[in-house]
Amino acid sequence: MGASKSEQFTSEQNDISQLFKAFGHPARIAIIQHLMNTKSCICNDLVGTLPLSQATISQHLRELKDAEIIKGTIEGTSVCYCLNLKVFETMINTLQAFKELDQKNTKDCC
Amino acid sequence: MGASKSEQFTSEQNDISQLFKAFGHPARIAIIQHLMNTKSCICNDLVGTLPLSQATISQHLRELKDAEIIKGTIEGTSVCYCLNLKVFETMINTLQAFKELDQKNTKDCC
DNA sequence: TTTAAATATCGTAATATTGCGATAGATTAT
DNA sequence: ATAATCTATCGCAATATTACGATATTTAAA
Numbered sequence: 001m002g003a004s005k006s007e008q009f010t011s012e013q014n015d016i017s018q019l020f021k022a023f024g025h026p027a028r029i030a031i032i033q034h035l036m037n038t039k040s041c042i043c044n045d046l047v048g049t050l051p052l053s054q055a056t057i058s059q060h061l062r063e064l065k066d067a068e069i070i071k072g073t074i075e076g077t078s079v080c081y082c083l084n085l086k087v088f089e090t091m092i093n094t095l096q097a098f099k100e101l102d103q104k105n106t107k108d109c110c
Numbered sequence: 111m112g113a114s115k116s117e118q119f120t121s122e123q124n125d126i127s128q129l130f131k132a133f134g135h136p137a138r139i140a141i142i143q144h145l146m147n148t149k150s151c152i153c154n155d156l157v158g159t160l161p162l163s164q165a166t167i168s169q170h171l172r173e174l175k176d177a178e179i180i181k182g183t184i185e186g187t188s189v190c191y192c193l194n195l196k197v198f199e200t201m202i203n204t205l206q207a208f209k210e211l212d213q214k215n216t217k218d219c220c
Numbered sequence: 221t222t223t224a225a226a227t228a229t230c231g232t233a234a235t236a237t238t239g240c241g242a243t244a245g246a247t248t249a250t
Numbered sequence: 251a252t253a254a255t256c257t258a259t260c261g262c263a264a265t266a267t268t269a270c271g272a273t274a275t276t277t278a279a280a
Contacts, residue, residue, distance in 0.1 A: 020133035023126070025127050026119035026120075027268090036211045041220060051118040075219060076277060081220075091205055098143075166239050168259080169259090
C-alpha cells in the first residue's frame with residue numbers, strides 16, 4: 001500500500017518530524033534566509049527573488065506559518081513576515097538532547 | 111508541471127534542506143531515538159519495534175545513511191548502525207547561525 | 221466607484237515519497 | 251552442502267508534495 005502511518009508513531013515523533021520537514025525544501029530555506037537578511041521583514045518581493053510563481057511562494061509561506069517558523073502581520077495590502085526565533089531554539093534543544101543522550105550510551109561497534 | 115526546481119537554488123540551500131528532510135518522517139525520528147537509547151547500536155530489532163515492514167525500515171535506514179546521519183558496520187549477518195554526532199553539530203550550527211543573523215537585524219513589524 | 225496591487229486559495233498535472241511483498245545476496249549454523 | 255538468518259533491492263500501488271494558472275479577496279489609490 002502507500003504512505004502515511006503517522007498514527008502509529010508517538011505525537012512527539014510526529015511533532016519533531018513535522019517541524020524538520022518544514023525545513024526540507026530549498027525554497028523554504030531560501031525564504032528563511034531572505035527573512036534573515038532583509039532589514040524589513042517584507043513578504044512578496046520574494047516573488048521577484050525566487051524562481052517560483054506567486055502561488056507557489058504563498059503555499060510555501062503557509063507551510064512555514066503552519067509550522068510556526070514564521071509569523072505574518074497584515075500591513076495594508078501586503079503581509080509582513082518574520083521569523084519566530086522560539087522555534088529555532090526548540091529545534092536546537094531537540095538536537096542537543098539527541099546528541100547528549102547518545103553520548104551517554106557509549107558503545108563499540110562504530 | 112510538477113515538482114523539483116532544486117537546480118534553481120544554491121547548493122547550500124539544497125544541502126541544508128536535504129539534511130533536514132531526512133528528519134522529516136516519524137519513522138526516522140523513531141529510528142534515531144532507538145539508536146540513542148539502546149546501548150548496543152543494533153539494527154533490525156527495529157523490525158520488531160516499529161510498525162513497519164523490514165523492507166520499509168531498510169529504506170528509511172538508507173535515507174538516514176545517505177544523509178550521513180547514521181553509519182553502519184557489517185557484523186556477521188547483521189549490520190550495526192549508530193548515530194553520526196557530527197551531523198547533529200552541523201545542524202545545530204546552521205540553526206544557531208540563522209538565529210544570530212536574524213537577531214542582528216532587528217525590526218518592527220512582528 | 222473603479223482600478224490597481226498584494227495575497228490566498230482552488231483545481232489540476234507532474235513528480236516524489238512511503239510502504240510492502242517478493243526476491244536476491246551474504247554470512248553463520250547445522 | 252543445506253538451511254536459517256539478516257539485510258538490501260526491485261517492482262508496484264497508494265498517497266503526499268510541488269508547481270502553476272486562474273480566480274477570489276482584501277485593501278489602498280485614483
